[in-house]
Amino acid sequence: MYHAIVRALVRRTWRRVGAGDFDAAVAMTAPDVRFRFLGDTPLGADVRGRQAFREWFDRFERELPGVRLELVDVVANGWPWRTTVAAQLRVSATLADGTPYGNTAIQWLTLRWGRLTDDLVLEDTLALDAALRRQQAVSRAL
Template structure:
């Protein structure tokens, strides 16, 4: 029963995030969250704190305006004080040159009493880097 509640909470949060309400994820974060977005791109991060987490979402929106993060699947396991959640996300956006960006991200969360204390995101950084380079090239024409 507990894991069904966690999956429902995660689904509800991702619906809001996908609609552009990034504060829904920030609100779920512990004040000292550790967030890591793996990769050597403009979005790569290893940060702590809710405000830094909020700023990362601002950077995401700045680099990929109109980005959508759609939840494909979610699994949860563990106890309320140490819940592990894995999600699969579909990431889509329209790049500045009009082409579509589509990627897959895997997220590994650790929740404590319903708050994210760790968030690790893995995305195909080769595809992401190409998209960010396209944006950069158009801006500097």
């Protein structure tokens, strides 16, 4: 029963995040949350704290305006004091030059008593880097 509740919480949060309400993710974090977005791109990060986590979403939105995030699947395991959640996400956007962008991301979360304490995101960084370079090229041309 507990794992079903956690999966429902994650689905509800991702519906809001997918609609552009990034504060929904920030609201479920512990004050000392650690967030890592792996890869050597402008979105790469290893930050701590709610404010830094929120600032990453601001950067994400600037780099990929109008991006859509969709939860594909979610699994949960563990106890309330240490719950592990794995989520598969679909990422899509239309880049500034009109090119469609699509990617898949895997998110590995750790929750403590319903609060997000650790968030690790893995995405195809070659596809992401190419998309961000296209975005930058359009920005430079303007």
